[in-house]
Amino acid sequence: MNLELHDVSAGYGAGDVLHQVSLDVRSGEIVVMLGANGAGKTTLMRAISGVISRRGTILLDGVDISRARADEIVRRGLVQVPQGRGTFVDLTVEENLRVGALSRGDAVAVNSDIDRWYETYPRLAERRRQKAGLLSGGEQQMLAVSRAMMSRPRLLLCDEPSLGLSPKLTRELFASLEAINKEWDMGMLIVEQNAAIALSIATRGYLLEVGSITRSGDAETLSDSDAVRAAYLGY
Amino acid sequence: MEWELLMTRLVQGIVNGAVYGFLALALVCTYRGSKALNLAQGEMAMLCTFVAWSLSNHGVPLLLAIGGGVLLGAGLGGVIERTLVRPFGRDAEYPVLIVCIGLFLGINALAGVIWGGDPHAFPALVPDAPDDYISILGARLRYQQLVILGALAIVVTALYAVFRFTRLGLAMRASASNPDSAVLVGVRVSRMNALGWVLAGAVGAVIGPLIAPSTTLSTGMFFTFIIYACAAATLGGFDSPIGAVIAGLVIGVTENLIASYVGFIGDSLKLAVALVILLIVLMVRPSGLFGSREVERI
Amino acid sequence: MSSQRRRLVIVEGGRLQRSIQIAGAALLVITLCALPYVLEPFRLGQITQACIYAMVIVGLNLLSGFAGQISLGHAAFFGIGAYTTGVLITSYDVAPPITFVVAIAGSFVVGVVVAFPALRLKGIYVALVTLAVGLIFPAVITRMDQLTGGSSGLFGISYPPPDAAYFAGFDGTVYFHYWLAVIGLLLSCLVVRNLVRSRFGRSILALRDNETPAVIMGVNRTAARTLTFGTSAGIAGLAGSLFAVTTGILTPATFSLLLMLTFLAGMVIGGASTLWGPVLGGFVIYYVPQWATDLSSINGSQNLAGVAFGVIIIVITFTLRSGLAGLGRKLLATVVLVEPRQPRGVLQGTPSTVARAAGPSERRLPAPSPTDLANHLDRTGVGSTDAARNL
Numbered sequence A: 001m002n003l004e005l006h007d008v009s010a011g012y013g014a015g016d017v018l019h020q021v022s023l024d025v026r027s028g029e030i031v032v033m034l035g036a037n038g039a040g041k042t043t044l045m046r047a048i049s050g051v052i053s054r055r056g057t058i059l060l061d062g063v064d065i066s067r068a069r070a071d072e073i074v075r076r077g078l079v080q081v082p083q084g085r086g087t088f089v090d091l092t093v094e095e096n097l098r099v100g101a102l103s104r105g106d107a108v109a110v111n112s113d114i115d116r117w118y119e120t121y122p123r124l125a126e127r128r129r130q131k132a133g134l135l136s137g138g139e140q141q142m143l144a145v146s147r148a149m150m151s152r153p154r155l156l157l158c159d160e161p162s163l164g165l166s167p168k169l170t171r172e173l174f175a176s177l178e179a180i181n182k183e184w185d186m187g188m189l190i191v192e193q194n195a196a197i198a199l200s201i202a203t204r205g206y207l208l209e210v211g212s213i214t215r216s217g218d219a220e221t222l223s224d225s226d227a228v229r230a231a232y233l234g235y
Numbered sequence B: 001m002e003w004e005l006l007m008t009r010l011v012q013g014i015v016n017g018a019v020y021g022f023l024a025l026a027l028v029c030t031y032r033g034s035k036a037l038n039l040a041q042g043e044m045a046m047l048c049t050f051v052a053w054s055l056s057n058h059g060v061p062l063l064l065a066i067g068g069g070v071l072l073g074a075g076l077g078g079v080i081e082r083t084l085v086r087p088f089g090r091d092a093e094y095p096v097l098i099v100c101i102g103l104f105l106g107i108n109a110l111a112g113v114i115w116g117g118d119p120h121a122f123p124a125l126v127p128d129a130p131d132d133y134i135s136i137l138g139a140r141l142r143y144q145q146l147v148i149l150g151a152l153a154i155v156v157t158a159l160y161a162v163f164r165f166t167r168l169g170l171a172m173r174a175s176a177s178n179p180d181s182a183v184l185v186g187v188r189v190s191r192m193n194a195l196g197w198v199l200a201g202a203v204g205a206v207i208g209p210l211i212a213p214s215t216t217l218s219t220g221m222f223f224t225f226i227i228y229a230c231a232a233a234t235l236g237g238f239d240s241p242i243g244a245v246i247a248g249l250v251i252g253v254t255e256n257l258i259a260s261y262v263g264f265i266g267d268s269l270k271l272a273v274a275l276v277i278l279l280i281v282l283m284v285r286p287s288g289l290f291g292s293r294e295v296e297r298i
Numbered sequence C: 001m002s003s004q005r006r007r008l009v010i011v012e013g014g015r016l017q018r019s020i021q022i023a024g025a026a027l028l029v030i031t032l033c034a035l036p037y038v039l040e041p042f043r044l045g046q047i048t049q050a051c052i053y054a055m056v057i058v059g060l061n062l063l064s065g066f067a068g069q070i071s072l073g074h075a076a077f078f079g080i081g082a083y084t085t086g087v088l089i090t091s092y093d094v095a096p097p098i099t100f101v102v103a104i105a106g107s108f109v110v111g112v113v114v115a116f117p118a119l120r121l122k123g124i125y126v127a128l129v130t131l132a133v134g135l136i137f138p139a140v141i142t143r144m145d146q147l148t149g150g151s152s153g154l155f156g157i158s159y160p161p162p163d164a165a166y167f168a169g170f171d172g173t174v175y176f177h178y179w180l181a182v183i184g185l186l187l188s189c190l191v192v193r194n195l196v197r198s199r200f201g202r203s204i205l206a207l208r209d210n211e212t213p214a215v216i217m218g219v220n221r222t223a224a225r226t227l228t229f230g231t232s233a234g235i236a237g238l239a240g241s242l243f244a245v246t247t248g249i250l251t252p253a254t255f256s257l258l259l260m261l262t263f264l265a266g267m268v269i270g271g272a273s274t275l276w277g278p279v280l281g282g283f284v285i286y287y288v289p290q291w292a293t294d295l296s297s298i299n300g301s302q303n304l305a306g307v308a309f310g311v312i313i314i315v316i317t318f319t320l321r322s323g324l325a326g327l328g329r330k331l332l333a334t335v336v337l338v339e340p341r342q343p344r345g346v347l348q349g350t351p352s353t354v355a356r357a358a359g360p361s362e363r364r365l366p367a368p369s370p371t372d373l374a375n376h377l378d379r380t381g382v383g384s385t386d387a388a389r390n391l
Helices: A041-049 A070-075 A093-103 A107-120 A122-126 A137-150 A167-184 A195-201 A219-224 A226-233 B002-034 B041-057 B062-088 B093-115 B143-165 B167-177 B179-184 B189-215 B223-236 B241-261 B270-284 C015-038 C041-066 C074-092 C096-119 C124-143 C169-197 C199-209 C211-216 C221-247 C257-270 C277-295 C301-318 C323-335 C351-357 C370-380 C385-390
Strands: A003-011 A016-025 A030-034 A054-060 A078-081 A155-159 A187-192 A204-209 A212-218 B133-136 B139-142 C008-011 C336-339
Touching: A003 A041, A016 A030, A016 A041, A016 A054, A016 A187, A016 A212, A030 A167, A030 A195, A030 A219, A041 A054, A041 A070, A041 A078, A041 A155, A041 A187, A070 A078, A070 A093, A070 B179, A078 A137, A093 A107, A093 A137, A093 B167, A107 A122, A107 A137, A122 A137, A137 A167, A167 A187, A167 A195, A187 A195, A195 A219, A204 A219, A212 A219, B002 B041, B002 B062, B002 B139, B002 B143, B002 B167, B002 B189, B002 B223, B002 B241, B041 B062, B041 B093, B041 B189, B041 B223, B062 B093, B062 B189, B093 C124, B093 C257, B093 C301, B133 B143, B139 B143, B143 B167, B143 B189, B143 B241, B167 B179, B167 B189, B179 B189, B223 B241, B223 B270, B223 C124, B223 C257, B241 B270, B270 C096, B270 C124, C008 C015, C015 C041, C015 C169, C041 C074, C041 C169, C041 C199, C041 C221, C041 C257, C041 C277, C074 C096, C074 C124, C074 C221, C074 C257, C096 C124, C096 C221, C124 C257, C169 C199, C169 C221, C199 C211, C199 C221, C211 C221, C257 C277, C257 C301, C257 C323, C277 C301, C277 C323, C323 C336
Parallel strands: A030 A187, A030 A204, A078 A155, A155 A187, C008 C336
Antiparallel strands: A003 A016, A003 A054, A204 A212, B133 B139
């Protein structure tokens, strides 16, 4: 499944935050969107997922989803792991996973999927009946990724997955994402501030500054790029 | 004799409390999605009860007439949510409250215009003569009261089952818990909110025919009940349906016992007992006994 | 866009505005004096009651409109004032003016006390607190029937007018009550207006619009909220006292849930957080039921007013957040533009800029569109000079 954005603009109210952003994610690729705070990364995620109104064209496998509702977009296989995990704190761990599968129709496969994710993340299995709000940050991140995967997505959007995580957990998380990408040939668009680790698993990347794409290229080039360094470190 | 009196008062309190809990349940259903305090819930219920009464007067069998009222309640709830609440979006507690106040005044007056201000007798579902009761531990439980308790038990169990064990119930709980994330997993949050209002309308419409035989049918019949329901929903926690019901029972029993055994309270201050409970809860633990969310505090 | 239509330009603080304001005030005074001669006593009595309702809403608006704390129980303060005066006059033979002072003080104190539970709560929980307090009141009154006459009521509250030819006879009493109500209303409006324009007023608005930063910047939230509650309650209490002496009879049934919601309705219809809105609102909620009864003799015509109220409130919440007063202001803005005074003082730039800045007739700043101005004033309260300076 591939994703294309052509001249997408979006904002909240009077001014636009995103100005004619164009990008693409091809099947099986991990594409990274870098940008500092306030660049518009979360707005971009919301626009793609259909949560806010947007102008421009968004194509998913050639199908125009620019005017689609958020739940339709999920059903088509484009699922987001939101910023801050978006855990359903009042529901149990297992219920959180089931919520992920709400857009699917097949009941039996849901149960086997849940078992599969318990195998991958045994800590979730241990806490399956606890309220998800009691989990640690790292556990909630595992839960968020598993929940997104429960929707059987074909392309994953991740909004700042490393936010609030320790370096060790961040490494584990990105290793997880890389594994998912390899196992399912799952395309991903990862929005991140932590350029180094994001670029380490990515194929290509973009740099978003104040709502516009200023740089793009493959991961290696971007890692060495002065522009990226300047954007983050100021020199 | 002492024991029998206590039991009678206890039973009366439980039955009253069941009604408070029932209406509080409706309040919780509308609150969970839209964060709206629907003060007009009682008036909507009253309207549906009058419609059921009219249907019954025109020859429709009582049970069907009540069913008609319930359908109206469900429909009314859905329409109100779609047209008057949803356009305000999130974080609009005050404007929605004002709209509900407008609905309160409007519906109440409308009922007055259509059916007049006089009280009417509402037919009972079960025989309701003074002899029609069963004895439990020395207290008299009239058939009508039994029906009230039974109906509440059925509705609560059904709702519990739906919320806990069905996908729809899970979707509704997810919407209430984290609407942003719910959207991202493909739940149609606006539809879940609407469903909350539909349920609330239906639940409210069931209460009226249950209590009308004893309280008589009039446009003001729900005035005190909505207040008790607010107290119960606050005590139980506005996002906990079970909490609302339990809190209703607690308030019903407490106010009745206090009114009977604490001399100076008497009947006229019965409502004040519930109100004092409401105030205490708001000062000590606004999220209620079973509410899971932290009420905004600074 | 704003220069397309020709409009009368009035500069804020300028001579034209002053003259209009003085003329308006004079007109008001003349009308008020003339009314007793023009209208029959019954109609005058109606105006008296309408003024009293308007007073309550002026007080309510201070709390719910300007300070943003919805009060569902304001009829209780109204009732506290009424019963304080009623009981003191009938059982203890206290001179009415003194009872007014006691009533205001009593309502103020109760208002402050009620403010405490509401201090740290937000949203519907504040509304619930006020609802609870508001409803406890009639229950307590009924229970204390030794003192208050309970549900059968308190009778014979009267405030005989002073010895003067103007106030002689039955008509004279009506005139007297009329003046009491009018002066009470004007006084309340003055108090609210000055409060809102003061530093205190600005801190209340700051709290309403953005609480945390306001507290961080040093606004004493406790003081601001409790004093606002108290003042709002005090005004309603005075209204209650006047209600007691002008109607002469009190029953707890008057101060019901319906009355509380009706007051809130009046505030919304007239226009929350405006100055004239509450007055308009008070007159609307008094007169519409009267007209409904006059117009038709169908049973339940009172209820038509109720239906109308309900519909109007809902419509207003959707379309005209600032109520009838806001509508009036918008209409006025199509023909009149009130322009902020040019800022005086040191300006960067050429001496000619400085010299020309002082003249009111030349526009240096782009004229704001009327809707911007109206919305801005709406949010920040009538006459807030900060609004003008920010444009």
